[in-house]
Amino acid sequence: MSRHRAIRNLNLEDEMDDDYDDDYDDYEDEENPEKQYTYDRNSLSTNYYTYLTDSGRNSPALPAPHPGIPSSSYHPPVSTPTPTAAPTTSLSSTIVRNMTAPLLHQNQKPPKNLNSRPSTPQTSSNLNTPKRTPQVKNLQAESTTPTVSRPSSEVDLTSFRRNQLQNIAKAPSVARKTPKPRVADKDLINLIVVGHVDAGKSTLMGHLLHDLEVVDSRTIDKFKHEAARNGKASFAYAWVLDETEEERERGVTMDIGRTSFETSHRRIVLLDAPGHKDFISNMITGTSQADAAILVVNATTGEFETGFENGGQTKEHALLLRSLGVTQLIVAVNKLDTVDWSQDRFDEIKNNLSVFLTRQAGFSKPKFVPVSGFTGENLIKRMELDWYDGPCLLELIDSFVAPQPPSDGPLRIGISDVLKVASNQLVVSGKIESGEVEKDDKVYIMSSVTAATVKECANNDGSRHCFAGDYILLTLQGTFEPESIQTGSVVVRAGPDTLIPSKKFEVRLVAFEIAMPIIKGAKAELYAHSLCVPCTFTNLLYTINKSNGEILKKGPRFIAKGASAVVEIETEYDIAIETFTSCRALGRVTFRAGGNTIAAGIVEKVITPQ
Amino acid sequence: MKQFKRGIERDGTGFVVLMAEEAEDMWHIYNLIRIGDIIKASTIRKVVSETSTGTTSSQRVHTMLTVSVESIDFDPGAQELHLKGRNIEENDIVKLGAYHTIDLEPNRKFTLQKTEWDSIDLERLNLALDPAQAADVAAVVLHEGLANVCLITPAMTLTRAKIDMTIPRKRKGFTSQHEKGLEKFYEAVSTAFMRHVNLQVVKCVIVASRGFVKDAFMQHLIAHADANGKKFTTEQRAKFMLTHSSSGFKHALKEVLETPQVALRLADTKAQGEVKALNQFLELMSTEPDRAFYGFNHVNRANQELAIETLLVADSLFRAQDIETRRKYVRLVESVREQNGKVHIFSSMHVSGEQLAQLTGCAAILRFPMPDLDDEPMDEN
Ligand SMILES: Nc1nc2c(ncn2[C@@H]2O[C@H](COP(=O)(O)OP(=O)(O)OP(=O)(O)O)[C@@H](O)[C@H]2O)c(=O)[nH]1
Ligand SMILES: [Mg+2]
Numbered sequence: 001m002s003r004h005r006a007i008r009n010l011n012l013e014d015e016m017d018d019d020y021d022d023d024y025d026d027y028e029d030e031e032n033p034e035k036q037y038t039y040d041r042n043s044l045s046t047n048y049y050t051y052l053t054d055s056g057r058n059s060p061a062l063p064a065p066h067p068g069i070p071s072s073s074y075h076p077p078v079s080t081p082t083p084t085a086a087p088t089t090s091l092s093s094t095i096v097r098n099m100t101a102p103l104l105h106q107n108q109k110p111p112k113n114l115n116s117r118p119s120t121p122q123t124s125s126n127l128n129t130p131k132r133t134p135q136v137k138n139l140q141a142e143s144t145t146p147t148v149s150r151p152s153s154e155v156d157l158t159s160f161r162r163n164q165l166q167n168i169a170k171a172p173s174v175a176r177k178t179p180k181p182r183v184a185d186k187d188l189i190n191l192i193v194v195g196h197v198d199a200g201k202s203t204l205m206g207h208l209l210h211d212l213e214v215v216d217s218r219t220i221d222k223f224k225h226e227a228a229r230n231g232k233a234s235f236a237y238a239w240v241l242d243e244t245e246e247e248r249e250r251g252v253t254m255d256i257g258r259t260s261f262e263t264s265h266r267r268i269v270l271l272d273a274p275g276h277k278d279f280i281s282n283m284i285t286g287t288s289q290a291d292a293a294i295l296v297v298n299a300t301t302g303e304f305e306t307g308f309e310n311g312g313q314t315k316e317h318a319l320l321l322r323s324l325g326v327t328q329l330i331v332a333v334n335k336l337d338t339v340d341w342s343q344d345r346f347d348e349i350k351n352n353l354s355v356f357l358t359r360q361a362g363f364s365k366p367k368f369v370p371v372s373g374f375t376g377e378n379l380i381k382r383m384e385l386d387w388y389d390g391p392c393l394l395e396l397i398d399s400f401v402a403p404q405p406p407s408d409g410p411l412r413i414g415i416s417d418v419l420k421v422a423s424n425q426l427v428v429s430g431k432i433e434s435g436e437v438e439k440d441d442k443v444y445i446m447s448s449v450t451a452a453t454v455k456e457c458a459n460n461d462g463s464r465h466c467f468a469g470d471y472i473l474l475t476l477q478g479t480f481e482p483e484s485i486q487t488g489s490v491v492v493r494a495g496p497d498t499l500i501p502s503k504k505f506e507v508r509l510v511a512f513e514i515a516m517p518i519i520k521g522a523k524a525e526l527y528a529h530s531l532c533v534p535c536t537f538t539n540l541l542y543t544i545n546k547s548n549g550e551i552l553k554k555g556p557r558f559i560a561k562g563a564s565a566v567v568e569i570e571t572e573y574d575i576a577i578e579t580f581t582s583c584r585a586l587g588r589v590t591f592r593a594g595g596n597t598i599a600a601g602i603v604e605k606v607i608t609p610q
Numbered sequence: 611m612k613q614f615k616r617g618i619e620r621d622g623t624g625f626v627v628l629m630a631e632e633a634e635d636m637w638h639i640y641n642l643i644r645i646g647d648i649i650k651a652s653t654i655r656k657v658v659s660e661t662s663t664g665t666t667s668s669q670r671v672h673t674m675l676t677v678s679v680e681s682i683d684f685d686p687g688a689q690e691l692h693l694k695g696r697n698i699e700e701n702d703i704v705k706l707g708a709y710h711t712i713d714l715e716p717n718r719k720f721t722l723q724k725t726e727w728d729s730i731d732l733e734r735l736n737l738a739l740d741p742a743q744a745a746d747v748a749a750v751v752l753h754e755g756l757a758n759v760c761l762i763t764p765a766m767t768l769t770r771a772k773i774d775m776t777i778p779r780k781r782k783g784f785t786s787q788h789e790k791g792l793e794k795f796y797e798a799v800s801t802a803f804m805r806h807v808n809l810q811v812v813k814c815v816i817v818a819s820r821g822f823v824k825d826a827f828m829q830h831l832i833a834h835a836d837a838n839g840k841k842f843t844t845e846q847r848a849k850f851m852l853t854h855s856s857s858g859f860k861h862a863l864k865e866v867l868e869t870p871q872v873a874l875r876l877a878d879t880k881a882q883g884e885v886k887a888l889n890q891f892l893e894l895m896s897t898e899p900d901r902a903f904y905g906f907n908h909v910n911r912a913n914q915e916l917a918i919e920t921l922l923v924a925d926s927l928f929r930a931q932d933i934e935t936r937r938k939y940v941r942l943v944e945s946v947r948e949q950n951g952k953v954h955i956f957s958s959m960h961v962s963g964e965q966l967a968q969l970t971g972c973a974a975i976l977r978f979p980m981p982d983l984d985d986e987p988m989d990e991n
Binding site: 243244245246247250254255256257258259276278279281416417418419421486487514515516517519520521522523525534536538557558560561592593594595596 | 776778779780781782783785787788789820821822826854856857859860861864865889892893895896899903904964965966967968969970984
């Protein structure tokens with residue numbers, strides 16, 4: 001209810017039932033490998049992204065902010081359990097617009113039984129209205145600008161909501177059955193492949209999957225045949241990951257392609273990101289789930305330069321990786337077949353990129369590998385080159401180190417895909433950022449504050465007890481509204497370490513190379529885990545000296561490019577993120593405006609309305 | 611807007627008799643009326659009468675009322691202005707001093723009387739009466755799953771419909787759900803578009819998105835119109851303009867209005883002039899920050915030094931509840947104009963105006979740098 005959903009797709013149910021069942025089986029066909037965590041402390045580098053992301057995902061549980069920066073006090077998400085009504089009119093107006101009968105009911109019911117029986121349907125009325133007819137809400141008949149009109153009589157839903165949240169936070173946390181640590185023979189790595197558009201990411205990974213026999217020759221032959229018929233013969237391998245009709249027709253990846261394979265020592269969940277500037281939002285969503293990355297660059301004459309210079313995505317992707325906490329990086333210098341496997345070209349690219357990646361982006365040891373995704377050299381077999389006798393791509397992938405996810409922390413599942421919404425059931429997928437979950441768990445969906453019970457959950461390997469790091473398919477039971485869940489929702493448990501949603505946050509950020517400075521009142525899109533929401537920079541608190549962390553200026557008029565600052569932001573509606581110290585994955589934020597990444601940072605404080 | 615009579619004295623007191631003709635006019639009226647003004651209009655009053663036997667009956671009676679305004683409530687979507695105040699002229703039905711709410715809407719004549727018509731009021735009044743105003747522009751900004759169907763009038767950007775759907779992502783082996791989701795989304799946007807946009811009336815239609823969404827939507831819209839017996843004529847088709855936007859959020863309209871292609875076509879709309887002025891200010895802030903200031907204190911100090919080249923003010927400041935705040939800004943505007951400075955009064959109903967309002971509502975581009983200003987407090991808040 002926090003989000004204004006003028007229209008929702010409620011008949012999804014019918015369409016998806018069959019697909020969904022087949023799909024579930026996909027997740028069940030493997031053994032239940034157990035898991036073992038290794039851990040590697042990356043050395044701190046001195047560039048300015050360091051203190052935001054410190055040592056990334058492979059570091060110890062507590063963040064070590066930049067030595068010079070006065071470390072912010074620790075703010076657990078429930079440190080202010082006395083929230084009251086939010087004073088903002090925009091929130092109330094959101095609610096006004098959402099005041100469909102069932103929702104109103106739900107909100108006016110006393111919250112007392114929500115904790116004890118979270119799965120109890122809170123509304124009966126909406127069971128009768130599983131399909132709402134007015135699809136598009138006519139805004140003409142309603143107030144469109146909360147700032148202008150003053151809604152006169154309305155129920156104070158906000159304070160109700162605050163109460164409800166308080167009660168959830170007060171609920172005693174139920175002791176968990178000791179989570180049996182999964183002892184796996186192979187570590188799990190979520191691996192994202194990024195790079196400028198047409199660098200050959202999908203082709204490279206498609207070819208690799210074929211060489212590994214994850215994709216059989218028959219399928220590849222079929223793709224070759226069909227692609228050729230569409231005049232896109234060279235994209236046959238890319239079709240392994242570019243699955244939608246539109247992607248194949250246009251020869252571009254538009255959303256993350258997800259698949260998995262195994263190396264000798266690792267299980268890899270592969271995320272093939274789109275390279276086109278227009279789809280960076282999807283790249284960010286994928287990266288927020290990743291532990292390691294392959295940056296693909298195109299070695300063809302002139303092409304590396306296009307991707308690397310202004311307007312190219314190579315730099316932006318690399319900076320995003322780093323600010324989203326990915327520290328392990330392989331650089332695949334691709335398409336070397338087009339330059340006769342020239343050592344000079346490889347070295348030129350390697351030198352240029354190394355400087356940028358280590359000095360500006362702050363990667364400590366990026367590994368470079370010469371490859372051709374199209375002709376297939378150096379993918380799973382070392383190739384014979386007189387100037388390179390290093391490992392092939394697969395060997396490098398095999399040497400990625402698994403993060404140590406905090407599976408004993410509070411439950412946090414970031415929802416990245418909503419597959420089915422029915423009035424009594426939701427099917428979603430997402431990544432467990434911390435904690436563990438299994439069937440019959442009582443959970444809450446934030447920020448809508450919706451109670452639910454886990455009916456089923458399964459990770460990639462079919463395991464039914466899922467831990468931090470797993471990407472899972474989740475079936476929830478309860479009483480749902482269309483706005484109960486969306487990409488960017490977070491599944492949590494009741495208790496003192498629950499997550500209290502808010503729309504105001506204090507964020508420590510670093511501004512990217514921006515043409516216009518960030519000023520008070522500027523609008524941007526905030527990205528955090530799978531979430532994307534419009535936000536406003538409501539207050540510029542102070543700028544920081546990057547080398548020693550001292551406050552430079554209080555109440556600055558603007559934040560210039562490259563500068564570092566602490567700001568206050570307000571999102572359009574309540575969202576589920578928290579401080580970086582409470583949960584790293586939910587505390588990292590990226591700001592974009594006008595199609596460019598303008599800043600990245602971490603949440604320092606959740607400001608709950610007093 | 612129609613004006614029937616104007617009786618404003620040299621000292622600023624006086625009245626006008628007006629009638630709004632469209633939504634836009636209601637916005638102007640909203641910006642004209644302040645607490646303490648006197649409104650005379652015909653209205654409906656519920657009259658309860660008691661018979662000799664003690665039973666009561668209520669009746670609705672048309673009457674002409676004159677009230678002194680105590681509260682103002684504007685609903686731009688519904689084009690209604692609700693004014694509440696006390697009756698100040700004795701009348702058979704309503705007692706002196708009794709409360710009454712007058713609802714103003716298009717095509718209803720009324721008299722507005724003020725003790726002080728200041729320069730900003732007169733400017734607003736003349737603007738409202740100017741018939742040579744540009745026609746409306748429709749805009750659809752969208753990304754996968756989110757669309758805003760907007761109408762851009764000279765003074766307002768109105769969101770006519772917002773479509774927000776979750777589209778399942780593409781997944782290994784199940785791309786059909788994603789594709790079905792998209793189809794449904796385009797259908798919903800097309801339906802909303804046909805309902806809210808009158809192609810006979812609007813000057814042009816901007817369809818903006820990232821990637822291929824705009825093209826896919828356009829295809830769908832044309833097919834949708836066709837299927838519903840509303841096939842676009844060649845002339846109507848020529849009104850469409852496809853352009854890039856980084857998202858489907860409403861604030862993306864700002865970048866849409868900035869694109870040269872759109873700018874060219876909308877050359878003289880107020881929305882565009884505002885976007886331009888704000889951008890100029892923002893650019894200056896990164897290149898020469900000592901010439902770009904915001905917040906009343908800084909701007910006012912700059913004005914005292916006769917330094918203001920362009921002043922940007924949000925019209926919301928003139929609607930301030932307390933008269934002093936309004937006067938303060940009126941004086942600022944008048945003073946800048948006296949010094950031949952340019953003044954842009956931003957409509958808070960446009961995206962750029964929303965941003966200016968956040969930026970204290972008051973900003974200035976200076977003729978020369980004033981680095982010392984930076985050390986002074988920016989604003990009380
Ligand atoms: N000669 C040669 N061509 C390649 C190689 N790798 C990819 N290509 C070609 O480059 C084009 C783009 O390949 P894709 O795999 O779609 O590139 P991408 O990086 O996935 O592109 P996006 O996902 O849209 O950013 C296709 O025509 C490929 O055949 C290579 O190693 N050598
Ligand atoms: Mg691709």
